[in-house]
Structure formats: C-alpha cells, structure tokens
Amino acid sequence: MKNSAQSVQLNLPVVMPLFEAREYVEQGNAIVNQYITQISISRVTDAGLVYELANDLLFSQRDNENSYKSYRSELTCFLHWCFDVAKLSPSVVSRRDIDKFVAYCQSPPANLIGDHNVAQFKLDKLLGERVPNPKWLPFVGKKQFGDRVPYQLSDNALKTKMAILSSFYGFLMAEDYCERNPSQAWLNHSRFAHKHKYQVSEDDSASQAFSELQWSYVLETVEKLAKQEPASFQRSVFLIKLMYGCYLRISDVSARAGYTPIMGQFIQNVQTGIWSFHIPKSKGGKRRVIPISNAILDALKHYRRFLNLSELPSYKEQTPLFVRHRAAGRGREVGLVNANLGIRQVRDDVQKIIDLAANSAEQDGMIQDAISIRQLSAHSIRHTGITHDINLHGRPLSHVQADAGHESIDTTSQYLHTTQAERHQSKVNKPLDNLAGIE
Numbered sequence: 001m002k003n004s005a006q007s008v009q010l011n012l013p014v015v016m017p018l019f020e021a022r023e024y025v026e027q028g029n030a031i032v033n034q035y036i037t038q039i040s041i042s043r044v045t046d047a048g049l050v051y052e053l054a055n056d057l058l059f060s061q062r063d064n065e066n067s068y069k070s071y072r073s074e075l076t077c078f079l080h081w082c083f084d085v086a087k088l089s090p091s092v093v094s095r096r097d098i099d100k101f102v103a104y105c106q107s108p109p110a111n112l113i114g115d116h117n118v119a120q121f122k123l124d125k126l127l128g129e130r131v132p133n134p135k136w137l138p139f140v141g142k143k144q145f146g147d148r149v150p151y152q153l154s155d156n157a158l159k160t161k162m163a164i165l166s167s168f169y170g171f172l173m174a175e176d177y178c179e180r181n182p183s184q185a186w187l188n189h190s191r192f193a194h195k196h197k198y199q200v201s202e203d204d205s206a207s208q209a210f211s212e213l214q215w216s217y218v219l220e221t222v223e224k225l226a227k228q229e230p231a232s233f234q235r236s237v238f239l240i241k242l243m244y245g246c247y248l249r250i251s252d253v254s255a256r257a258g259y260t261p262i263m264g265q266f267i268q269n270v271q272t273g274i275w276s277f278h279i280p281k282s283k284g285g286k287r288r289v290i291p292i293s294n295a296i297l298d299a300l301k302h303y304r305r306f307l308n309l310s311e312l313p314s315y316k317e318q319t320p321l322f323v324r325h326r327a328a329g330r331g332r333e334v335g336l337v338n339a340n341l342g343i344r345q346v347r348d349d350v351q352k353i354i355d356l357a358a359n360s361a362e363q364d365g366m367i368q369d370a371i372s373i374r375q376l377s378a379h380s381i382r383h384t385g386i387t388h389d390i391n392l393h394g395r396p397l398s399h400v401q402a403d404a405g406h407e408s409i410d411t412t413s414q415y416l417h418t419t420q421a422e423r424h425q426s427k428v429n430k431p432l433d434n435l436a437g438i439e
Helices: 030-042 047-060 065-086 095-106 155-174 182-188 212-228 230-246 294-306 343-363 367-374 380-391 397-404 409-413 420-427
Strands: 121-124 129-132 142-144 147-149 266-268 275-279 288-291
Touching: 030 047, 030 129, 047 065, 047 155, 047 343, 065 095, 065 155, 095 155, 095 182, 155 182, 212 230, 212 343, 212 367, 212 380, 230 294, 230 343, 230 380, 288 397, 343 367, 380 397, 397 409
Parallel strands: none
Antiparallel strands: 121 129, 142 147, 266 275, 275 288
C-alpha cells in the first residue's frame, strides 16, 4: 500500500462500502480501515471488533460467489445503519431497533438509491491501489422504459435480508460477542412467522468445554511443541494459558481496527500488589479488569524471558502482546513483522494445537475423547476456563461473572454442569425435617 493514499484527496461515496470483493477479502482496504477506526473513536467503540467478526463470516463464504455477494450486501447495509444512522453497537440492538432498521430499508433516503449496480471498489491508477467507488450506493432501484420506478423492498428481499442478518447474529453469539439474536426475534414475531419459523443454526462447539482429560491433552501438546520448537510455539503456550485463565475471547488478544493488545495491559495495583489484565474495549465497548492467577503470572514471566524482556511489564509498556513470526505476505500489514496477530491468525494457530491434541489422544487410544476434541474450537477455551472455575475450582459465580464480562448472572449460571448421579448424591440423604429428634 503506497503512502500517497494519505496525501491525495479522494472522492468518496456517500456511504462507505465496507467489504472488498471476495478475491480481495484477505487484503482489506486501508481507507475502510481508517473509516472503521474513526467510527470506533467517535461513535461506536466496538466497531472495529464487529467489523473483524463480519470479515470472518464473509471469509467463510468466499467459496460460494452468490452467497458471498448476498452476505456482503446485507452486512454492509446493516452496519451502515448501525454506525452511521442509529449510532449503535450491534451488541445492544433490540427487536424494536430491528423494526427501525427494516423501516429504513423500506424507505431509504433518496440520495442513497441508485438505478443500477456498480462495483463497490475500483482500482485508482494514480495511486496504484483499490479505493471505494464514489458512484456506489447501498440501495438499487429499477428502471422501466427508461424511467426510474419508485424504490420498493419486496417481501422476498426482506426475508432474505433478515435471514442473513439472523445468521450473522448467530455467528456473533457463537463468538460470544452478544447474548441474543434480535433478528430472529423479529422474524418470529413478523408476518412471516406463521409461514416459516426461522431458526439460527448455531455451532454447538461454541457452547461446549474440554473435559479435564481433554484439556490436559491440549496443554501437554502445546508445551511439548514449545520444547521441540520454541521459536514457533512459545507464543502459543502463553496464548492458550492466558485465554483459559482469564476467559478471554479471541478478539481480546487480537489486533483489529481501533485496538492493539500490548504488554502494558498487565497492570499491578500499587496498593494490593495484585496483577490484572485490562481489556479497554471488549464486546459492546465494555471495559474488563481481570485479576490473574499465580500460574498465569508465572507463564507471563516465562514468555517474557523467552522474548528477552524483563520478567514483568513496565507501566504502559507498548510491546505487542503476540507478534508475528514472519512478515505478513498479504493483507493490511504486508511486509510487517513487529505487528500483532489478527483474529483469523490467532484462531488458526489455536485450532492447529487443538487438532494436534486430538491426534495425540487418538494415538493413546482415547478415541472418543479425540472425536470430542475435534468438535471443539478456539472459542471453547474461554468456555472451558469458565466451566472449570465454577465446577472444579469452586469460584463464586459473581466472581466468574465479573471476570467473564457477562451482563447477567443467569448467563454465568448456564456454565454450571451437574450429572444425574451428582444430583442424586446431593439429595439422597436430605431430611424432611431438619429439627427432627430435637425435644
């Protein structure tokens, strides 16, 4: 990307297109990144996180051209409404807000309606890079006999729009970004509900945890790899332990527009001496301060010694938390080494460890455990940390709720797991009268 893009005055469209064509999806766009960063600073604090998650969902659709185009169009429209019109984070959008979004799509501003499709981005030959197309508009009307027909959103188009939006919220819920799907709620209460119940298919792995044995295989696998190839896997050891010990989402430890995780997020309270990991922006723009255990503190010291740093971070230390092992060959940070990992790379690196742990369990004859491990994901590490702390380590629910960043204790309570045998054991000797025999 040439620096000249910063100095040339560009003619930008009225509404910023957000997502590149599928063949350029991994490269991103510097102008869009600047726009998202500005939105994060001025209006919607978690816009960068939402944008990265939307990119991840689009990336998964890249092998189907029609599906990719449909998702790109609807996500662009919805995020435009969230960021530019309602100035709301998608995490706080309610069913009533979806009503407002639908009304906006049914009667958009006249200056946002075009009469034919144009490319969202084009190559600027002077800059030598792709830029937003100033002729692009988010809504397209029709012409009949050369005259523009009044814009109208058909029922089929509305159902498609809301089904894709509901799928997007299902993805956000699986990534633990939000706890509800307002689009599905709207569909289930709309005039379409009696014809077809729209249900979001969610990845069950997002609500599962590793068992004690399975988790031990994950840790054993990554620690063994770190001994064999420290340059490649010491980073992974600390990453996985930190995600487990602090219930971190992948987005908490990954770079995105408006957020770059640094060592200075580990802060010691000068009065109590307690070390905590500070997340300035999490889902919905919330801040979290998570006390870290002695085990995580030891893991941090070990990781920093490997990086030739002092054992503990200094105040506001700017050292990137997890840096690349080699220069990026594509994307927004091409050629850079000393840069944080993005969401997709963190997920891929962790998933590689999980797959290798499954292989190890299978080699040891733990066939069913290997099958279960392969069904889990990087996000399952957060769920595992929460589940183990509640069910194995006996931490109070209120403490876990605060560290996990759950809005409600009810959400945290869902991590309580008891078997039928455990329920029977706790009840079998329960008396009917606690004061029986006392005279």
